Amino acid sequence: MPKVIIASGGSCHQFTGGKTEFELEATTFRQLVRELDQKYPGLGSHVEEAMAVAIDGEIFQDAYQVELKPGSEIVLIPKIGGG
């Protein structure tokens, strides 16, 4: 199962009650978002709107189409803008 790691100590912990690592059954990022919402209501939507994700080391700002492998590491980080 892909492993989800919350890197930002701020905005996601409110949904998970402070839990920073957990595993979810998902084969795509879209499915992962749904599973996040199911496990921690509101977290999936929050991730979609305010977070970027690093999947196996690479940052994706929007990544429905990205496939997840068993053992994929998904890190939730704040969305990145720029000047």
Added chain:
Amino acid sequence: MNYIDTNLKVVGTRPIRPDGVDKVTGRAVFAADTRASGMLWGKILRSPHAHARIVSIDTSKAEKLHGVHAVVTAKDFPDIANEEAFVGEGPMNFRDLSLNIMARGKALYEGHALAAVAATTQAIADEALALIDVKYEVLPFVIDVEEAMADNAPVLHDDMFTGGVTPKPTKPSNIAKVVTFKKGDAEAGFKDAEVIIEGKYTTKPVHQAYIEPHACLATYSSDGQITIHSSSQGHFMVRAYTAKLLGIDLANIRCTPAEIGGGFGGKTLIYLEPVAVALSRKSGHSVKMQMTREEVFRGSGPTSGAAIDIKIGAKKDGTIVSVRQVLKFQAGAFAGSPIGPGCMCGLALYDLPNVEVIGYDVVSNRPKVAAYRAPGAPITSFAVESALDELADKLGMDPLTLRKKNAAKNGSKTHYGVTHANIGFEQVLAAVETHPHWKTPVKAGQARGLACGFWFNIGGESSASVHVNEDGSVSAATGSPDIGGSRASMGMMVAEVLGVPVPRVRTTVADTASIGFTFLTGGSRVTFATGMAVTQAAEKVVDELKKRAAMIWEIPADAVEWRDGMAFPAGSNAGAFEPLDLSAIALKAGRTGGPINAEVSVNAQGAGAGFGAHICDVSVDKETGHVTIERYTAIQDVGKAIHPSYVEGQIQGGAVQGIGWALNEEYIYNDKGQLENPGFLDYRCPVASDLPMIEAVLVEVPNPRHPFGARGVGEVPIVPPMAAIGNAIRRATGVEMHDLPMSPPKVRAALDAAGK
């Protein structure tokens, strides 16, 4: 298709810039150059107080003034809920944005907009502003970030409770949120350290200081259709934000980008456009607004100032074993400083086992901050890169060797969880080591500093189209405002794919009704993301050209190949035909299926991070405290430079802005919280005569996710200068410089304090 290892004929060359003549002759049309029939002038009344409750606003006298056609206040804008909304541009708290463009209930900084008028002349508009009677209850204010965090500080927002802490606070605070990043065990790491250094650093808010003030022209037609011409980093952003703040459908707003006289992040949000639309709706006329330089300083966003504490522990051989950093960022009057990137960027350059970073987003009575090149990164890197130099000294180690020893490489896992891939930091440091500047002994009376910088770079949504004209010339269009030369680089990528000379391709920036959605120009994304879209569009056109040639030759399309701007039979079996160039195929376009064009929209991922290192030689006049930059070299991994001159220009520009941040720029407030230096005479940006030529050195480690290997370049170069200069000053004087700006009085004071 990937072109990284192919024999490129256009990409990597230096054609003459397509917008150069118009810009140097003054023909280029900026937002302030736009006019409309029956146009009125819009002007804004701004708060003279840093913090005040608005008791009442009486506009009756202004409305009666001859020549005044409309007056608006916050009552003319819908109430926006306090929530982050998503309208295609990313999350934005539209309540805050609405309150920032027109104060409601309280004025939160000197310069906060209170009301606006539209009149036939600028003089009448000014006269009308003076007739608006505002009654205030003046409140205590707070400017400094650490003072704003104090328990007894005046609170700006009664409904702001610090986020990111448990249990949820019950008392309102100026601390909007706390963010934490951890890797390993920082405390345990320090126990293993053989050398520890600690320091506190401060930076001042600095303005992006774009030469062109904000300006727009808005027309609200009687049928509800709206046109806006404005200067911004994203006309789709202008459309989305204006629509949201006024409750208007996106389809009713058409935004046309004007030439932009600089943005650097400061034009990634809006100030004037909704106000101009509201005035136009009320008056029935087109309304033009343009800020004065003073208004730009008082009313638009600088980047954050900050206070940073840092502690680094290392082994005697220079291996860093632990880092702890606490960053307090000013957000201005509304939450939203770049504290997230601030927490992530400074330590992303190094392979560190134990890290703890805590960041605070703090409001105070100053203008709401806006993005500024690599938002947050220069601030955190000033502390990190300065502290690293002090650590190198303490270890008796060369500062480059210390950085090489700890440098992040492919596979290094950052403290925010991302694993670096395809990065070129080691190559950048190798280029420092072999560069003549680094190898040349420091001249007598001078000292040398080194510092490094990082920025993620981003991708995102972009649209582009490529059209083959009837004569075989090519028109390309994108939705990305051209800030750093994107018309040139887009045209070059199209020319490379089509195999035609650059002058055969002309690139424009299309308005919001003429091209698909395109995210704003920022985050160093356009060459990467829009470049990907325009390359794919050109490839689709090539596919179509091959089909048309096949039709003319009456052979299968896969029996045609495209090279050097012409269709050839793919081999002798395909038949013997004279090659057909673009002109020949375009001439028969009507007979072979109609116009030849393609539009592509992408959401580009995998932008590829950027790394840079700057070397700086300074001399310090110990009598006056004046610092002279004697020599400056900026080395950066740029992936693949599409047009090297523009890339060098980006690097030089970023370095110069960082030098200004380091040496001079700051906001000076009086005891009433009013800004005392809102102009370029007293807010001292560096000019050409202050500086030597900045040498830009391009390291090219291709980004495999881009067809030509490009990665963003515009953000990284502003990150290293403050620490590079501070490190050089420290070596020149023996005095640690922990506070920006390192202006003559500050340097002289530091020398005095050290008894030098």
